[in-house]
Amino acid sequence: MSQTPKKSAEQPVPTSTDVARLAGVSRATVSYVLNNTSAVRISEPTRRRVREAAEELGYVPHAAARSLRAGHTRIVLLPTAHIPVGPLYGQFFNELHWALRNLDYTVVQYGSLGLSGDEAARAWAELRPVAVVSLGEITLTARGVSLLKRSGAKAVITMGPQRVEGAHSLVMDQREVGIAAARHLMERGRRRIGAVLPEEPGLELFSKPRLAGLRKAVSGTGARVEPLGMRYDEESAAALAARWRDLDLDAVFAYNDEYAQLLMRALQDAGVDVPGETAVMGADDLLMGKLLRPSLSTVHMELPPGRFLADLVDRLVAHPADRAENHDLMGAHAVPRESS
Amino acid sequence: MSQTPKKSAEQPVPTSTDVARLAGVSRATVSYVLNNTSAVRISEPTRRRVREAAEELGYVPHAAARSLRAGHTRIVLLPTAHIPVGPLYGQFFNELHWALRNLDYTVVQYGSLGLSGDEAARAWAELRPVAVVSLGEITLTARGVSLLKRSGAKAVITMGPQRVEGAHSLVMDQREVGIAAARHLMERGRRRIGAVLPEEPGLELFSKPRLAGLRKAVSGTGARVEPLGMRYDEESAAALAARWRDLDLDAVFAYNDEYAQLLMRALQDAGVDVPGETAVMGADDLLMGKLLRPSLSTVHMELPPGRFLADLVDRLVAHPADRAENHDLMGAHAVPRESS
DNA sequence: TTGAAAGCGTTACCAC
């Protein structure tokens, strides 16, 4: 067997030097032309030669080299342990992504699996992002924020259940969801409230505060809250429904509308009357909930428009705040429908 | 008013030079210690001094500088006009993201709004990704692929309705979905099939081939297909349902399960019997569909596990293929339930 | 109008 000859000769990536050589000018001139530097006048014939050479070679500037020289990037880092699957967050993410792109930022979604807190912050800092928008799946500490800022981040924004020192925190307390749900159910006279906790990993950051909210709202009222594990599949829902009567509950808050729909169906199939025997309540106010019979009571939660967040990033990048501000931005309110 | 004094003195980001100075060693030594370079023996006291200095300064290596020096990145670029909102793709994205992270790649989601084809490819190439996985929202051309490869991409993978020359194409022909739906409906004796087309922008890449599949399957059978615009909201669905009898249809393929659910409810509310008068069929096989009454017939579509795609990327990066392979990887089959 | 050269932060080769 003959050796395979080096196929594509591992052709090197064309650089501005190559363009300069082909166009018969210096690298500086190439840079001027390609960046339309206004401070310098270059003759039209030269411009054309440079552009043609770049085109011919398929030259594309090297972002890393550029930002190394510039001393800063336009990277906005969005850490995501996982993209929350719900349509609510999906939409929010899309909006934010789009809005940042429109402001000419490069959005980097950095999956930080397994990394916790400060480790993650270190990993992010390597990219020298000009801003970090953490959606609360990773718990950022004051140390982490400080590390990021020292490595050049002008804006560190957190959206999560608690403020983080040094960061611009948008406090979105998921407990409010639980509180709104519990209040609504109690107003309807329910006193024995089940709380569905998803058994899928990664949802605790939402489910636990929601449970805490329930507990807080019922404390001292004599009502009680009963945590109930459930997976998002029919078997798990059916198993829970099968032992429903033993649980002796007259209401259930099902974490979100999707779990609520699943459980409500399982309850109905098991002969439990909704809402007569048990009230069911979801959260997130998905369109779906209106379509069910009985229609699903839920908790509506206002997320800021992605556009708002993108503008905030842009403002902070332009004028890094002396002191981080904090906003509480979650209004959660019950949306009563037929299931409760 | 007095001028605000320079607050934080714009403290510069610490570099390996700073670490070296503080530890009293050379930059080379710092690099050796921090990267655990095995080819070189460094005394334990020196190592400790270096590490402590790095810790104290909050030093974090600069990824851009590193990759500039290394001549390559570990960036896998995922172009996304928008993240498709459906849970199907959401899950796929998450899996892929996670799997790539596990293989030590940096995942960059690059939103390419407005940019079309080659422009987008150019923008992506600036980041010098080692691989690009395009999910078919942006139409990549042979030129674009070539540009990416010339700028160092070892793997260019497309998942979409058609092969792309030079790229490793996973052909996922959405027409199969329409074909499976039409066949199923015709087997059930339906001949006058409505086809819901979402009016939301950005879904054409899926909806049009699905429609084309319907048309292909009915051609020559005497059955007919009627395109119907609809938005994903109750008003739009109600409006469509209100003129349903005028349309004289005995079946409808509703683009996906979410639109199907919405339309089915509207039809029921308008007094149209499902499936007696009109059969309803969705696509994507969401859990939701099983919970509805009548349960929703759908088209199940196999997406490759994110893990599979990540491994493919890794393999191609290690051994760039001489010739791009193409796979057809979509099996779509009808899942009959009560609504048809 | 164009070119030479310095410097961004890193790593790897080669002396000491």
Place this chain on the structure above:
DNA sequence: GTGGTAACGCTTTCAA
């Protein structure tokens, strides 16, 4: 064992 030095690709100041 450790340290100097060159090089990665780019922009920009300064000089011609």
